[in-house]
Amino acid sequence: MTIASDLSEQGFPLPPEPDLTPAEVVKRAESIAPTLVKRQAETEQRTYYAEDTHQAFSDAGFYRILVPRRYGGYEFDIETFFRVVMALARGCPSTGWMYCLGASHALVAATFFGERAQAELFRTGEFIAPTTVVPSGSAEQDGNGDWIVSGSWPYSSGAPYSTHSIHHTLVFPSPEEPPLPMMFVAPRQTYRVLDDWGQELGLKGTGSQTVTFQNARIPSYFAVPGMHLSEAQVTESTPGRALHGNPQYGGGPLGFMMLESAALAVGMAQGALDAYGELMRSRTTLLPPVRGRAEDVDYQFWYGEAAGLIDTAEAAVSGAARRWRELAEKGPAWTTREADLRITGVCRHAIKLAWRAVESYLFPTAGSSSVRHGERIERVWRDMSMQHTHAGLSVLVPTVATRELALTRFTSAEENP
Template sequence: MGKADLKTETLTAADETAPPDSEELIARARKLQPLLREEQQACEERGHPSRDVAKAIRDAGLFRILSPKRYGGYQMALPNFYAVIMEIARGCPSTGWWYALGAAHAVQVSSYLEKQGQDEVFAHGPDFCAPWSFNADRATALPVAGGYRVSGKWAYCSGAPHADFFMGGMSVPDMQGRTASRETSWIAPTLTVVVPRGQFEMLDDWGDFLGMRGSGSNSVVLQDVFVPDHMTIRMNHAATLFGETPGSRLHDGAALYGGLFNAFAEGSLAAMAAGTAMAAIDEYIQIMKTRTAGFSGRRRIDIEDYQRTLGLAIVMADTARAAAIRGAEIYMETSARSVADIAPFTNEAGVRLDGMYHMIEKLVAEVVESLLRTASSAASRNGQKLQRYWRDVTTLRSRRDQLDFRAAGIALEYLKAAGHLSSG
């Protein structure tokens, strides 16, 4: 299927007479895969998906999956969103990253903004794409009448190209507008400003990393932008939730909008990783079908050693996918109990889900490494898909946010919750 075919077959969200079900949305994402594979190299070179790709994803309704029904969105459960991410990433991991971290934050906007802010955000329509970064460089937010005057630079704003809004996080500023470092922001109350397109500048500074070169993780700059109070979110990532959030109250008790951010943040990337594992399997099968093994003259697809490697990769990828979907289900179940005043959504639950998502990424890295290692050195050449996927998952696991740096904190939360340690 080429670009012209895609344009004639894709049903735009605006043309729908009734909201699609999850299977239809997954099918739409799957239909994009030929285009995404065709665009992989260009996406890397550009640093982000093309306007045509972004439009195709938007026309398929995939940017309204998590938006509230009140505003014309589909308000689907989190597992359905993760399943769509997997299909996008199976076509192009960089595009999967860009999509996952652009579309996902509809949940936080719909959870933590009060009604006036949500009304303003979704006045632009139910399609929502916005990066959220806490990698602030000398951010200032000066309190003024009715809001803040904000300046600063934020790095790693994945989803910024083609975004509708930018979400800039920082520690809560003092009366002079000064904010603390990012390291402090994860344990202290934070302020996030939600800024519409046209009021932020995206820098052309992405693409020189080992992998995920096409993820559109550019920096964003704000220059003395006024942000009204109703377009800000105050939160503590590690604070236990119990009871209604602004979003669950506004959207009829919806569990989707009642959870902790630290239980959510990594899940979209875990889903992207699971899709990348399947992309690597697809490419490995193609190599097995088209290449022979040494002097035997036999195709690799007929040789047990390659079949064994493939079988192990399939099982590991299936496990990664199942864990990502189950993590999304746990998020929904825990949030529902919290919103209904049955049991709190604790920080312990949040960090354990976060750790689970990181473990998925570790499993996927093992899948891709095993396939690249056994596919022959030719698969490691520049421009080869398996090499690209290996670079992508290596970059995914090389971030500051990784399980090795968080495991001790997970253990502490578990021990405190089980009564083995004091809460201090």
């Protein structure tokens, strides 16, 4: 049965291309990626990718990959989504980052919010929402149970073309009780996007502007009090799993977030390897006997080592994404905190492998003229360096999450299934 007939029989709206396949959407990303390479500088200068690129992504169906079918999305699996992310990041790291951290959160919205909220969130069939996990701002309930939100949330990657945004704040159940985290989703008309991005070391074109609210009214069904995304538990099922009957809307949230970062790191490193390969074909060695780099044993070694590290990182990401899906398919009880942390650990080491390929082999041996400002390898080095300043990657995952894995394993009352 085709997707089109399956949807029409259930009474759901059809997406623009009802018979689009995962293979075709990946092929489209791989075709678009080379066109992004020559636009890297303008993307950094603008601080986000161009309007015509945004339109091309929309036309290709990229913003519907993870949107549920009942709302006109394609509901493809996460492996398909991350293959698209890797392809785009390979062409332009900033573009891939901005796309990923906007479009990926359709899965978050479809997992943790109820049917009433989702009917509004996905009413156009496309969903782009930057998501931050550091609690900020303030939220107070009005007399009707809705929330009045004020504050600023920086590093909101994907904000320029966002349809919504997802953030965290702290709420106070009572004066005597400690504050609780709350995740909320906000429609585009409730917040402003500040023009405050682009002066950082790298990832200058990721559209990671600050999102700010001033007494914005957030309906109660757009908020999940007591929830922090990186610590959310899904072993008792989720609203999305029940609503859509698709286990991927009940997978581990921390592992999914780390898959985002790992897929981006692999794509960026692949782009650096592409640029290094061009140098292998076009440049010669510096010392006699002067020969083409592709004929030199040292350059052959450096290229081969980098390629092996990047291929290993890609295989790790693909395997972790498949494992994430398989655990979700087995049932809620299988997506334990320990399982989520193990996938997180795989992703952390995949990022380290991709970084090692660039930092240890490609960047230092490309030659000074090839790492001048604006050169492709130099840009990847800057962007991956900037990725390593991300608090989640530099602090949370290698320390807190790593220790928590051991604690979860050895202090659990029951063995995992």
